[in-house]
Amino acid sequence: MQLYNTLSSEERTKLIDEAGLQRLTLSFYTYAHIDEPKRFRDELFIRWSQLDVLGRIYVAYEGINAQLSLPAVNFQEFKDFLDTYPFMKDIRLNIAVEHDNKSFLKLKIKVRDKIVADGLNDKTFDVTDIGIHLKAKEFNDMMDDPDTIVIDMRNHYESEIGHFVGAITPDVDTFRDSLPIINEQLKEYKDSKNLLMYCTGGIRCEKASAYFKHQGFKNVYQLEGGIIEYTRQIKAEGLESKFIGKNFVFDNRLGERITSDVIAHCHQCGKPCDTHTNCANDGCHLLFIQCDDCSKKMKGCCSDTCVEIVSLPEEQQKSLRKGIKNDSMIFKKGRSESLLHKETTNAQQEF
DSSP, X not given: OOOSOOSOHHHHHHHHHHHTOOEXXXXXXXXXXXXXXXXXXXXXXXXXXXXXXXXXXXXXXXXXXXXXXXXXXXXXXXXXXXXXXXXXXXXXXXXXXXXXXXXXXSEEEXXXXXXXXXXXXXXXXXXXXXXXXXXXXXXXXXXXXXXXXXXXXXXXXXXXXXXXXXXXXXXXXSHHHHHHHHHHHTGGGTTTSEEXXXXXXXXXXXXXXXXXXXXXXXXXEEETTHHHHHHHHHHHHTOOOOEEEEEOXXXXXXXXXXXXXXXXXXXTTOOBOOOEEEOSOTXXXXXXXXXXXXXXXXXXXXXXXXXXXXXXXXXXXXXXXXXXXXXTTTTOGGGOTTOSSOOOOOOOOOO
């Protein structure tokens, strides 16, 4: 049996449309000791293929980090299968705020050294000594405490379109970049302040909280289930949302609307806008914010150079991008010289 995706995005899109089934988008993670991650990966691929699961999943000796979609009618079978593994039994599944049948178009399950690239040597500290988990109401209440520092553990392109009011939003490209910056800038508050962290679904805070406790922070807290679970709880309980804007997500949707606030701007004209897109030139694929007017004017591209390229015949475009690897560069949207309107966030704040 083939244990890898064989269909193109176009072929998968057609199959999803023909099936006519509502799909759920969800995510989950857990840190657990997995003896044979390759064997575990193959087991997941075989069963999830049968359930028409699509998504991006990372497996490592330290656990699993999954973002995926599946037909709603298969949800219970999917959950029952997870429960067959003791470390995933009754695991919290973060159901998306907004659903899109095409949030994922391929099933990719990869074995990696870590389920989140954090740059940490886990042998140097106790990764199980994590911070205190807070539910939405508890998180809101602690935000009101003047002795609380709220930290966004996500990257600049995520916090730019949405964040908690008053949170520190480090101007970083990767999670691993934020850890030493926060540790250094907040070192004088290790004893006196509550360190209150949040991220998309909770996984980054899980490791960061242990790291910051190891660094000497006395009062470390984290938002249980991240922004996704927070949004579910505030809607269910009728609470005030202290998160404004959109929650960036790593699938084809690129964002979920949490509140009506638009706090970002088009990177080309500066107009209020929080719609992320990838440059239409596949040889570039830069992630950036683009309004409808600029999208029409620039043909979905980030620069005049890319507009010229997408106007060429497809075979010529393929020839130009042959051998180009841009995976690590597509998130550099705030740094691209081709974007005229740039914003930077600031990790500095007075307490």
